[in-house]
Amino acid sequence: MTVEAMTVEKQDAVARFEATRSAYNRHKRIYTLLFWSAFAVCLVLSIIQSQFDLIKLANGLPRSTGFIIKMYSALTWENFGADLVDWFWGFDEWAKALATSLMMAFTATVLGTTFGGLLSFVASRNLMEKYWLYFITRRTLEIARTVPDIVWALIFIYPFGVGPLAGVLALTVHTTGAQGKLFSEVNENIDLKPIEGIRASGGNWFEEIRFAVVPQVLPNFLSYTFWRMALNVQAATVMGFVGAGGIGYELINAVKLLYFLDVGAILLMIIGTVFAIDMLSEKCRHYFIGQETLGG
Amino acid sequence: MATSGIESLGPEDIRSHKERYPRVFSRTPRERITSWLSWSAGFLFLLYCMWDIGFFSEKFYGSLGKLAVMLGQMFPPTGWDQFPTFADAILETLAMAFVGSLIGGIAAIPLGFLAAKNMMPIRPVQFGTRRFADVLRSADYLIWGLIFVRAIGLGPLPGIMAIAIIDTGILVVLYSEAIENIDRKQIEGVKASGGSGLEVIRFGVLPQVMPILLTNALYMFESNVRAATILGIVGAGGIGFLLTDNLRAFEFSNACLIILMIIVLVYVIDYLSRILRERYIRGDDYLQGDETQGEGSLIGNIMAKFKKSGS
Numbered sequence: 051m052t053v054e055a056m057t058v059e060k061q062d063a064v065a066r067f068e069a070t071r072s073a074y075n076r077h078k079r080i081y082t083l084l085f086w087s088a089f090a091v092c093l094v095l096s097i098i099q100s101q102f103d104l105i106k107l108a109n110g111l112p113r114s115t116g117f118i119i120k121m122y123s124a125l126t127w128e129n130f131g132a133d134l135v136d137w138f139w140g141f142d143e144w145a146k147a148l149a150t151s152l153m154m155a156f157t158a159t160v161l162g163t164t165f166g167g168l169l170s171f172v173a174s175r176n177l178m179e180k181y182w183l184y185f186i187t188r189r190t191l192e193i194a195r196t197v198p199d200i201v202w203a204l205i206f207i208y209p210f211g212v213g214p215l216a217g218v219l220a221l222t223v224h225t226t227g228a229q230g231k232l233f234s235e236v237n238e239n240i241d242l243k244p245i246e247g248i249r250a251s252g253g254n255w256f257e258e259i260r261f262a263v264v265p266q267v268l269p270n271f272l273s274y275t276f277w278r279m280a281l282n283v284q285a286a287t288v289m290g291f292v293g294a295g296g297i298g299y300e301l302i303n304a305v306k307l308l309y310f311l312d313v314g315a316i317l318l319m320i321i322g323t324v325f326a327i328d329m330l331s332e333k334c335r336h337y338f339i340g341q342e343t344l345g346g
Numbered sequence: 347m348a349t350s351g352i353e354s355l356g357p358e359d360i361r362s363h364k365e366r367y368p369r370v371f372s373r374t375p376r377e378r379i380t381s382w383l384s385w386s387a388g389f390l391f392l393l394y395c396m397w398d399i400g401f402f403s404e405k406f407y408g409s410l411g412k413l414a415v416m417l418g419q420m421f422p423p424t425g426w427d428q429f430p431t432f433a434d435a436i437l438e439t440l441a442m443a444f445v446g447s448l449i450g451g452i453a454a455i456p457l458g459f460l461a462a463k464n465m466m467p468i469r470p471v472q473f474g475t476r477r478f479a480d481v482l483r484s485a486d487y488l489i490w491g492l493i494f495v496r497a498i499g500l501g502p503l504p505g506i507m508a509i510a511i512i513d514t515g516i517l518v519v520l521y522s523e524a525i526e527n528i529d530r531k532q533i534e535g536v537k538a539s540g541g542s543g544l545e546v547i548r549f550g551v552l553p554q555v556m557p558i559l560l561t562n563a564l565y566m567f568e569s570n571v572r573a574a575t576i577l578g579i580v581g582a583g584g585i586g587f588l589l590t591d592n593l594r595a596f597e598f599s600n601a602c603l604i605i606l607m608i609i610v611l612v613y614v615i616d617y618l619s620r621i622l623r624e625r626y627i628r629g630d631d632y633l634q635g636d637e638t639q640g641e642g643s644l645i646g647n648i649m650a651k652f653k654k655s656g657s
Contacts, residue, residue, distance in 0.1 A: 093448065096441035100502040100583070107507075110498035114507075117497045153395040160392050196609045198576045200488070204593045205601075209412035215400045288488040291580060292590075295399075298488075302580075305492050313493075321484040328484070 121314025138315050144300055148319055151296035152327075154218045154289065155282035161218075162225025163275050166191070169226070170233030171259050177237055177245075188234065194227025199285050203294040214295025221282055221289070229278060236270045237263060272338045280324075280331040287320050416598060425592075425600035432588060436607055438502055439584035440615070443567060443574040446506040450513025450570075451563040457514065458521025458559075459547070465525060475518065482515030487573040491582035502583030509570045509577075517566060524558040525551065564619050571615045575608045 096102070124137040138144075169187055171177050178184040202220035210216040244262035253261065290298025297320060304312035364371050373381070400406055425432070459465045461475040487508050494504030533550035541549065578586025585604060592601040 092444060096444040099437050099441035100445055100506060102445050102506060103503065106498070106503055110494070110503065110507075114494055114497040117493065153398060157392060157395040157399060193609060196612050197605055198572055200576050200579060201589065201605065201608075204579075204590060205416070206413070208593070208596070209409045209416055211405070211409070213400065215406060218399050218401075284484070284486050288486045291488055291492070301489070302492065305496055308496075317485065317489070320489070321481060324484040325480060328480075
């Protein structure tokens with residue numbers, strides 16, 4: 051190959067590269083333009099539909115801040131201890147309601163995870179050979195998960211009456227759906243060889259699940275369960291808004307009666323508890339994921 | 347030969363191995379007792395909770411029949427004459443989630459930089475921003491909604507603010523984790539060519555983290571749509587208000603229609619958001635040899651996706 055030919059080929063390569071690049075850039079510009087116009091249209095429509103109003107917002111923000119400041123105005127430096135005792139005058143009652151919330155979350159997590167875990171094996175495409183059974187279970191779990199827990203609570207309030215029972219059932223149904231869906235996704239990603247091994251040694255479906263699937267998925271199940279516990283604690287704090295038990299009832303009453311200080315005290319308790327449970331759940335998850343990597 | 351393979355292991359060998367390595371064969375008695383005790387303690391606590399909440403009462407079993415009657419009354423869904431009102435409220439729900447997510451997603455960007463260890467050298471500020479974000483997200487959507495309804499008044503605005511606040515709280519943590527995981531070399535490159543602090547962020551950091559930030563913001567939009575459906579329970583706008591209203595008035599079949607509409611809304615949004623995430627945020631696969639995928643119209647691509655995952 052002569053030097054001239056090489057130069058021509060090089061120029062050719064450069065030209066081709068430039069052509070591809072400009073085509074790519076043009077293409078990208080069109081997409082960017084399309085995307086941003088669609089985005090702008092959505093935004094304008096949303097602002098109209100939701101009556102988003104900056105003036106109203108500007109008026110509302112100072113009032114909201116004032117509201118929040120009033121919640122925490124009980125404390126003075128000179129008399130801190132006595133103020134604190136005074137502020138938390140209803141501590142016993144609130145703590146009891148908070149404990150109910152925690153018990154609701156615990157019960158719903160355990161029951162929901164049990165049901166969801168059992169159903170997840172039926173709702174996994176690779177484990178369930180009967181398609182119709184898989185399909186029905188999967189869709190049922192999806193509906194249980196898609197309907198928000200507080201809506202389940204609104205439904206259960208009617209037959210079960212006001213109280214934590216309706217709240218626990220609502221959280222349980224939602225947890226069953228959520229866990230069932232997440233768990234079945236875990237199940238669908240397992241190694242299938244152990245199943246063949248169990249089948250080859252004459253095991254039935256239940257034995258396949260117990261000895262080939264469960265050991266593979268258990269760490270993930272546990273990790274999701276701790277995560278769900280934290281979410282359920284948060285959800286249980288607002289169940290009382292619709293009368294389904296727990297601290298939410300105390301909170302919504304205090305807000306309705308404009309007892310700002312009580313609202314502040316109860317909020318502090320709720321945020322502290324949710325925060326603590328969140329940290330604890332994180333610790334447990336890391337512990338079990340650590341075990342998984344050790345074992346795997 | 348006892349050591350030549352697994353098939354030649356006799357019961358004798360197994361016993362001797364069991365004596366030498368007991369923990370391979372079974373847990374120690376102490377471990378077994380601890381495990382057994384903690385499981386039964388947990389189970390007893392569960393039973394206590396269930397008893398305390400009222401699972402073992404007459405009321406519970408008596409109400410099961412009532413529940414069945416109620417579920418029977420929910421079907422078939424009615425209230426189609428009010429469909430336009432419901433659809434309007436559904437759109438309001440969606441709009442609230444969109445505006446709230448946008449505000450939260452943008453507000454979380456500067457806070458995310460403040461909360462990232464590699465961007466914020468002043469430790470108390472970094473730590474303080476994270477804890478502030480934790481406090482924002484520790485209270486539920488409904489709690490923020492309730493507070494803002496009291497301060498601002500009924501309507502979608504307090505709902506938007508509740509969504510924006512929780513969105514910010516969660517995204518600050520996710521954003522700052524994404525920023526902490528970036529490649530330092532690109533930052534050094536920009537610095538070496540004389541870039542200022544802002545230029546480092548614009549050309550060294552943002553191109554790396556933008557896809558992750560967008561993906562997280564979209565995830566949050568999905569979850570905000572779910573939240574927006576219930577904010578109406580405390581009067582903060584959206585479909586939740588009509589749902590509560592119908593349930594309180596014992597119009598169960600109307601409520602059923604609303605719940606079905608919520609399910610459809612959530613499904614559609616999840617589906618669209620998944621397409622956007624997988625197809626349009628995941629970077630430039632156009633240049634990476636997959637040219638046929640980059641061609642064709644947006645609608646064509648969405649339809650192709652539909653065919654692929656619809657099966």
